Amino acid sequence: MWGAQASNESTSSQPDSSICKSCVPSPAPDEVLVELKYSGLCHSDIHAWKEGHEGTGIVTAIGSEVEDIKVGDHVGVQWVNKTCGVCEADKRADFLACSQAQMTGFSVDGTFGTCCVIQARHAVRIPKEYPLDTVAPIICAGTTCFRAVEETEVAECDILAVVGPASGIGSLACQYAKAHGCRVLAISTGGEGQILYKDNLRVDFYVDYHTSQDIVTEVRKLTVGGPDAAIMIEGTEALLEDTTQYVRPRGSIVVVGKPPGKTGGLDMSNLLLRMGQIKSSPYGGSREQIEKAIDIFIKNKFYQPSHVISLDELPQMLQAVHQEYPENHSHRPSSRYESSLLGQATVKIPSFSENTRSEETFPKPTFYQESFNISTYIAYRLEELGIRDFLAVPGDTNLVLLDNLLKNPNLRMIGCCNELNAGYAADGYARTSPANIAVLIVPYVVGALSALNAVAGACSQNIKIIVLSGCPTTGMLSSRKFLHHAPSATNREQALDAYQGVTAASIRLQSAETAVQALDDAISKCLASSLPIFIEVPNDIAGAACSPPSPFEISKTITQTRRNEEAVNAITGAWNKSEKPVLLFGSLARRLLPAHDIEALADRLCCAVFCQPDGRCISESHPQYCGQLWNGLTNPEGEKVFMNSDLWLVVGANWCDFHGIFTSIDEAKSRMISIGKDWVELPDETCFQGIGFAAVVRQLTQSSMEPKHKSVPRPKPTLGAKPPQTEDLEAPLTLEHAMYGIQNILRSDDTMLCDAGEAWFLANHIRLPPGTDCQIQMPYCSIGWALPAGLGAQLARSRGRSIILIGDGGFQMTAQEVSTIVRQHLNPIIIIFNNLGYKIETTVHDGPYNYIANWNYSQLAASLSASPHASSHNPYATKKQEYMESNPSLFTLQVKTQRDLEAALKRAYDEHDKLAFLELCIQPDDLSQEVRRLGKAFAQKNAE
Secondary structure, three states: OOOOOOOOOOOOOOOOOOOOOOOOOOOOOOEEEEEEEEEEOOHHHHOOOOOOOOEEEEEEEEOOOOOOOOOOOEEEEOOEEEOOOOOHHHHOOOHHHOOOOEEEOOOEOOOOOOEEEEEHHHOEEEOOOOOHHHHHHHOOHHHHHHHHHHHHOOOOOOEEEEEOOOOHHHHHHHHHHHHOOOEEEEEEOHHHHHHHHHHHOOOOEEEEOOOOOOHHHHHHHHOOOOOOEEEEOOOOHHHHHHHHHHOOOOOEEEEOOOOOOOOOOOOOHHHHHOOOEEEEOOOOOOHHHHHHHHHHHHHOOOOOOOEEEEHHHHHHHHHHHHHHOOOOOOOOOOOOOOOOOOOOEEEEOOOOOOOOOOOOOOOOOOOOOOOEEHHHHHHHHHHHOOOOEEEEOOOOOOHHHHHHHOOOOOOEEEEOOOHHHHHHHHHHHHHHOOOOOEEEEEOOOHHHHHHHHHHHHHHHOOOOEEEEEEEOOHHHHHOOOOOOOOOOOOOOOHHHHHHHHHOOEEEEOOOHHHHHHHHHHHHHHHHHHOOOEEEEEEHHHHOOEEOOOOOOOOOOOOOOHHHHHHHHHHHHHHHHHOOOOEEEEOHHHHHHOOHHHHHHHHHHHOOEEEEOOOOOOOOOOOOOEEEEOEOOOEOHHHHHHHHOOOOEEEEOOOOOOOOOOOOOHHHHHHHEEEEOOOEEEOOOOOEEEOOOHHHHHHHHHOOOOOOOHHHOOOOOOOOOOOOOOOOOOOOEOOHHHHHHHHHHHOOOOOEEEEOOOHHHHHHHHOOOOOOOEEEEOOOOOOOOOHHHHHHHHHHHOOOOOEEEEEEHHHHHHHOOHHHHHHHOOOOOEEEEEEOOOOHHHHHHOOOHHHOOOOOOHHHHHHHOOOOOOOOOOOOOOOHHHHHHHHOOOEEEEEEOEHHHHHHHHHHHHHOOOOEEEEEEEOOOOOOOHHHHHHHHHHHHHHHO
């Protein structure tokens, strides 16, 4: 079996939490395979269902007969896993009575493993905007409480008593009762009971059963005759007997948790005389009942003090819960069991795969030659760095270099339409490649300067690009001739000078003897600084012989270990003094930290976690994640939490005027710990220079920093695009429709690339599934970037698709690269928002310059795949390349209505091996409020 092994033995309270990674189960025709992310913790997990039965995750495979669930959907796994579908019990939805029923965590694999299968008809469909960690306990515990309220048959304004100690189950029962319209009486005990029920939930009535002298009289007096019904969460037999006396005549008592011991001595005469009844609450429910319970929970923003534990902690936790529920209790002791975890605890399931690649470990290339020259030396190094493709525009000065690079069969050349687009593509490639680095080949000066804008943008976000520029021979460079491509007879260094300000190194190889060392030094600077480099390779040096390459060793930047320790100690001291601190990740964190270090820091601190819009680097299903932070523009609920905190731990932020347009970053420094690329600054302005960024973060995960649970709001901020209000499928398409539709087609391993403008704000409303990435170019924001960057990202990823969001204005700047996407048979989804101009500019200052020619974008894309008029036009093409060029794999659609959008996105999802080119016709006045606010703010700044 996969993950924790199911067992019929009910004596053990500890599951085998080992993770098997060799045998992923295959779904049957009517089943779905779910990669689990979270599992709730339930009382029954210490008995028969000890392998977990309330999990949430993502569908990774579906059976051939499944129609209403697709790969990438979010689902819940409930305890009813499979039924026959034909018996009478099954037909009346009494699934537990089905003789062939299979139960999750009992007779089939449970939710404490990494994957499991479930019959599609029993899989709970979860909207992607609902947080998976929050929903997990609702699948069993929450639904049980929801159904318990229904079983009482209370009406709106009736009084419903919830009886038992402070617990997650009790909290949920009270809130479902309030959502039903009831007045709630909580009967509990102790300080925890008062805090939970009176302070946090604000129930209508509260009685402490431990301190009450006469609980029956007190309840009747407080409620003027007693509650109309009661739900018994946990308690003693005496508490249950008391309940039978104070519930109104004909009232119901629904028992969720059985009192310990036997209840044979319970006096039922009073209840019978009052024509009351005692019912047992059904555990869990049907798919539809669970989905309804989840919707009520989310839409009413239930309070949920969640506890997230790791799978490794589960055996110890179950043992503790088991000890809190011994088999026999005396009848009159306090019934305050430490049951708060049940109904609100969530087990975090480890991912099947984790990005643990180290930049300092380089695979041995397979490319080898008897004799190397400088260009083949470069080809070897590129393979060693993990590069599979290089972006290129040929010119007479780089042909020798290109010929030699192509001698390495492990490198693929991707020819682009122009150097600027190739630079953007290299940017996208480096962002998403496992190697986190890209290579760009351009001609001398004209090509280099054309690509400069793209490289400057990469520099602004610490993107590693090796730019190799062809160059005339050293003899030509030393002559007095006016060289073509040069701006004047005396200026041969125009490109070198221009790149000086946007690279870690801008060099020209001077001789064959020094070229190898110069190359390796420059590459080391690129890796160490996480910045682009620019290297001019003269034609004669490109073909010059050199010694075979030895294994590459990065020249490490020396950091002082003592300095790192001092910084960590200072950060720890400031952190431990705070009450409700928060953690903010910026774009530098995603560039320089492995994913597991980012998550480890969040797990260690237990506080609310945020990301800057350009720094979305942690799973958005993480239980502490509270959304993107862009003050004054997005996520107002999260912003309130962030601004009300007393300390900000900021890791790798890339502050710019966009981030601080509504908030003064300088004024906020008095409560900010900033960890920069090679420095740390504390709120008192103490600064530590020369630190190692990744080393400091890793040490913080192992430090004595205290967990700060209080900063995580309950409920958490509502994230994700919501379903559109209008249901008219023929109404004109809106941004709201588009946003929600795009959110629902995203899959794990997809990369969403958003061009500067409205696409940024659409992206901030979209909740990313686990494993999905979002890239924006902030602060550089060069419009048109997203299309070629999406090309590069698609080349770099072996799985997933680029989802490119771009406006019509941006598309017109880089449209040529659609032809490269078609030529390479790539399968991104390109979504053009055609709102007839530069609409974000109109919000700053309107004028005739903001309006552009309207293209028929869908027809344009189709025209970029014409068959050649001569069969021998490319003598270097392989048979496969000739076939691909003659048989383009794409479809284009113009989308004007909601119905059009649904059909287009479904086709894009279903035909995932094709380029999907979608032109969304948006009304010119359909602008998000965020764009309007940003434009107004910049207009005011410009007027100052």
